[in-house]
Amino acid sequence: MTTSITPKNRINPFLADGLFLSLNEEMQLFIEEISNHHRLTYQQTRQTIDMAIDFSMWDEEYKEIWIESEVGISGKKVFQNVRNAWHSLKQNATEYQGQIKRPKGEIRKVASHSDQNEILGMCPVASEKTVCCNLMTVDAAQGCGLGCSYCSIQTFYEDGAILVDSNLREKLDSIQLDVSKNYHIGSGQSSDSLAVGNKNGIIDAQLDFARKNPNIIFEFKTKTKNISSLLDVDVPENVFVCWSLNPDEIIDHEEHGTARLNQRISSARLLADKGIIVGFHFHPLFYYQGWEKGYKGIVDIILSTFLPEEIGMISFGTLTYIKPAIKRMRVAGFKSKALQMPLVEAAGKYSYPMEIKEKIFGKVFSYFASWHEHVFFYFCMEDKQLWKSVFGSYYKSNDLFEDALFRSVKNKMIHRRIV
Numbered sequence: 001m002t003t004s005i006t007p008k009n010r011i012n013p014f015l016a017d018g019l020f021l022s023l024n025e026e027m028q029l030f031i032e033e034i035s036n037h038h039r040l041t042y043q044q045t046r047q048t049i050d051m052a053i054d055f056s057m058w059d060e061e062y063k064e065i066w067i068e069s070e071v072g073i074s075g076k077k078v079f080q081n082v083r084n085a086w087h088s089l090k091q092n093a094t095e096y097q098g099q100i101k102r103p104k105g106e107i108r109k110v111a112s113h114s115d116q117n118e119i120l121g122m123c124p125v126a127s128e129k130t131v132c133c134n135l136m137t138v139d140a141a142q143g144c145g146l147g148c149s150y151c152s153i154q155t156f157y158e159d160g161a162i163l164v165d166s167n168l169r170e171k172l173d174s175i176q177l178d179v180s181k182n183y184h185i186g187s188g189q190s191s192d193s194l195a196v197g198n199k200n201g202i203i204d205a206q207l208d209f210a211r212k213n214p215n216i217i218f219e220f221k222t223k224t225k226n227i228s229s230l231l232d233v234d235v236p237e238n239v240f241v242c243w244s245l246n247p248d249e250i251i252d253h254e255e256h257g258t259a260r261l262n263q264r265i266s267s268a269r270l271l272a273d274k275g276i277i278v279g280f281h282f283h284p285l286f287y288y289q290g291w292e293k294g295y296k297g298i299v300d301i302i303l304s305t306f307l308p309e310e311i312g313m314i315s316f317g318t319l320t321y322i323k324p325a326i327k328r329m330r331v332a333g334f335k336s337k338a339l340q341m342p343l344v345e346a347a348g349k350y351s352y353p354m355e356i357k358e359k360i361f362g363k364v365f366s367y368f369a370s371w372h373e374h375v376f377f378y379f380c381m382e383d384k385q386l387w388k389s390v391f392g393s394y395y396k397s398n399d400l401f402e403d404a405l406f407r408s409v410k411n412k413m414i415h416r417r418i419v
Helices: 025-037 042-057 062-069 075-091 168-174 199-212 248-254 261-273 291-305 323-332 354-367 384-391 398-418
Strands: 109-113 120-122 136-138 161-165 183-186 216-222 239-244 277-285 311-318 344-346 349-351 377-379
Touching (some): 042 062, 042 323, 062 075, 161 199, 199 216, 216 398, 239 261, 239 311, 261 277, 261 291, 277 291, 277 354, 277 398, 291 354, 354 384
Parallel strands (some): 109 161, 183 216, 239 277, 277 311, 311 377
Antiparallel strands (some): 120 136
């Protein structure tokens, strides 16, 4: 009597996997078919799933690449051809084609919470492996509905609501800062600083906290135009507001619920007219086809719209991911090219290779040549090598960096209010 052996279904280990389940049924069946037909290994099947998700996010024809690669060659060679196509798309500057109907940001409920969690702590991405400014952060709100495809906040807050701390004022009043020290504190790390406005009086509470602590500089960081809560009140001189900036091409494709570039610039101008120091974060910088023209255009607008004495700081940063963020982006499956880049290890995270960073950071910094001696420029979460390559030097310690940033911004604040 002969016993038949059922062929191994190579997709079985992935049937309960979140990444595999994020694919539609048609694509799941296709991957199952090619994995069995070509006898892909476990790791090859895993990479095939990842590539399928990436091709879909990037709006590329994944099936066609597989089918066109199959003619007359081995399964191992087919897999390698597809992987080469995937790799090629990641190596070159990302291409954004045509105009799109700009998606809206995620509509999320704004709710209050009264948890007894600590609200003041070190910046969650602070690291001794990079040159770091020692920013401290206030978690006035948690979660964000702006819908930026690359944002790490979506990795930490997944319950579908933006939570506003109903006890913020009491918690801020209880904080005992060392009066002999200076602090740079901001509220734009766990949520956009201005996205929910003055819900539960959170803007007022932060302004009062800054007013009571003259040894701090307090930063609101935003991608919105929601400045009414700051226009209509007395803003302490140690408060400043910074906008993250990108060309409209990136805003349209990757920053879906945010204000347009001209709205961000106009909002900054209104606050500067009130005597409030403003700043700009070119973070994240994208390496895409047309990046030089796109960022040069933004710099030209800034140089023609503001005086250097109105600007507290200008920073540069780029796409940087932790592994859970990459997985969450793939599971979400939205259309985005934020992962269409050559990811290399960078201080425990993943980002562009150093040669690409040197190119884009150096070029954008060069556009500000007339302001180099008048505005504080710095890099966020970057290696000493990049500082040395672009700026010619780097801070030997994070404390020295923190002190230089504080003194520069504080001097701008004092001078601006006197004028």
